[in-house]
Amino acid sequence: MPEPLLALRGVCKSFGAVRSLVDVDLVIAPSSVVGLIGPNGAGKSTLINILTGVYQPDSGSVIFGGKDLVGVSTAQRARLGLVRTFQRPSPIVDLSAIEGVMVGGLVRGLSRTDARAEAQAHLARLGLRAEAERSPRTLPTGRLKLLDFARVLMLRPKLVLLDELMSGLSGGELEIVLDTIDALAAEGIVFLVVEHLMEVIQRLSRSLVVMDAGSVIAHGPPEQVVRDRRVVEAYLGSDALATPC
């Protein structure tokens, strides 16, 4: 087995008496699309915030690309290739659509001309060519989310955390994003996809991680995981298996 891209060992995080993450172990291979699901409050957002350095774990380690991430800032992690999108669209209102995307390239050290050319390519790929020069103030939610996606791709990421990127997209936009993820995954970019849309998760993911009450309760091929007893209990309650319907 190749060295994992990301490895969490025994990660715990509490907020006062609330234990958001309890002894989380998670290993992500260098080539995969991983779905992350779980009921509300399962700890998915806390996990993303631990991975991106918004929170420091109380205990345990996070190793990314062989490097221990303790004390590494969010910005440095992004430069190392660990990037995320946000649940809510995050437009840069004072810049045009393409300029907001270029930022990811400028951070990498590209000149403005090169960053613009590369941003143009990403916009074209995501079907945003016509909106390039528009102000994000005038664009609907779906388009804004695509712009956020384009901005993180400009960082040349190794691991992309997509936090409900696909909820709120139109059918056409969703198809484009799914195809793009497939293509980029084939190029070796790893995606960790948090999503409530089960059909999206099942179509994309080669493996599925299920969290409940701060722990990883299942991790494996999707078809196997969705039949896992603990997963069904977490979603439907423990009565669901006892009384067949």
Place this chain on the structure above:
Amino acid sequence: MRSCAAICAMLAVVAAASFLIQDSYILGVMTVTTFLAIWGQSWNLLSGLSGNVSLGHSVFIAMPAYVTVVLFQTWHVPVLAGALLGIAAAVALAAFIGAATLRLSGPYFALATLSASAVMLSLILHFSDITGGPNGIPIAFTEADWTNLEFDHTRSYLLVGLGLLCVVTIFVAGFRRSRLGFYVAVIKSSEAVARAAGIRIALVKVVIYCMSAALTAAGAVVYVFYLRFLDPGFLAGLTLSVEIALFAVVGGTGFLAGPILGAAFYELIDVVANARFGDVGGWDVMVLGFSVVVIVMTEPRGLCELALRLVRAGGAPARMRSVQREAK
């Protein structure tokens, strides 16, 4: 870039028009307005563009003013060299305050800068053997000599001020299109998004704070030689800090012309209110405050947005008429 060229052209027109004006009071009002606009424009580079509101920008006026004048009068350091040292001192102060406070955001940063300006005033009053304390320092006029920033005509200060305002405006316009300007726009939208995009926000914020301080200081060192008097209550006072913030807010923080228009509007109302109600204590300030409230309530994005709206509203009927004509 087009608006930058238009603003510089307008300032050139003002400079040319000043030669037709002989009234020294009007020239004085124009000069004051110009320097207030320089400070408004410099403030906007930090606060308008990044969203970190500073309510203590007068420290970057008092610091270089005192450094320049004290060096000149006590150690006979040439004024231009002293002015550069004064600007450097303001930048150093900004780096210090910035490193300490820019991790704060929103109202906390505003309050921290506010206290910085209060500390500055206390220091000036405390070290009275250097600063003259509450009495300030008069600057004696010896002879007209540009190397000492001493001119015998108000118009010369106005022209230097307009030139400086042009430079600051061009700088801000260039900044907005620069790499750093893009980062600042992201920081203004959301610091969390900026961090996630790999932007080192603490560093960016300190750098723009220093830039803003340097531009503010450049205006200050010329202005004190126009005033010929270092008045601690004015230079390090809370009033000036708040006024500077108001210019950009009233004019429109999102516009290159915003702080200039805001300063002109503010000074105009101030002069009119002072002339009309100045003899009744406090009335002029009330009129001024009320006008600002009306502007901000009518159009929170400032006078520039209001002007654009009027143009659009004026343009719409014209377009309608042309459409009707075509229909016929």
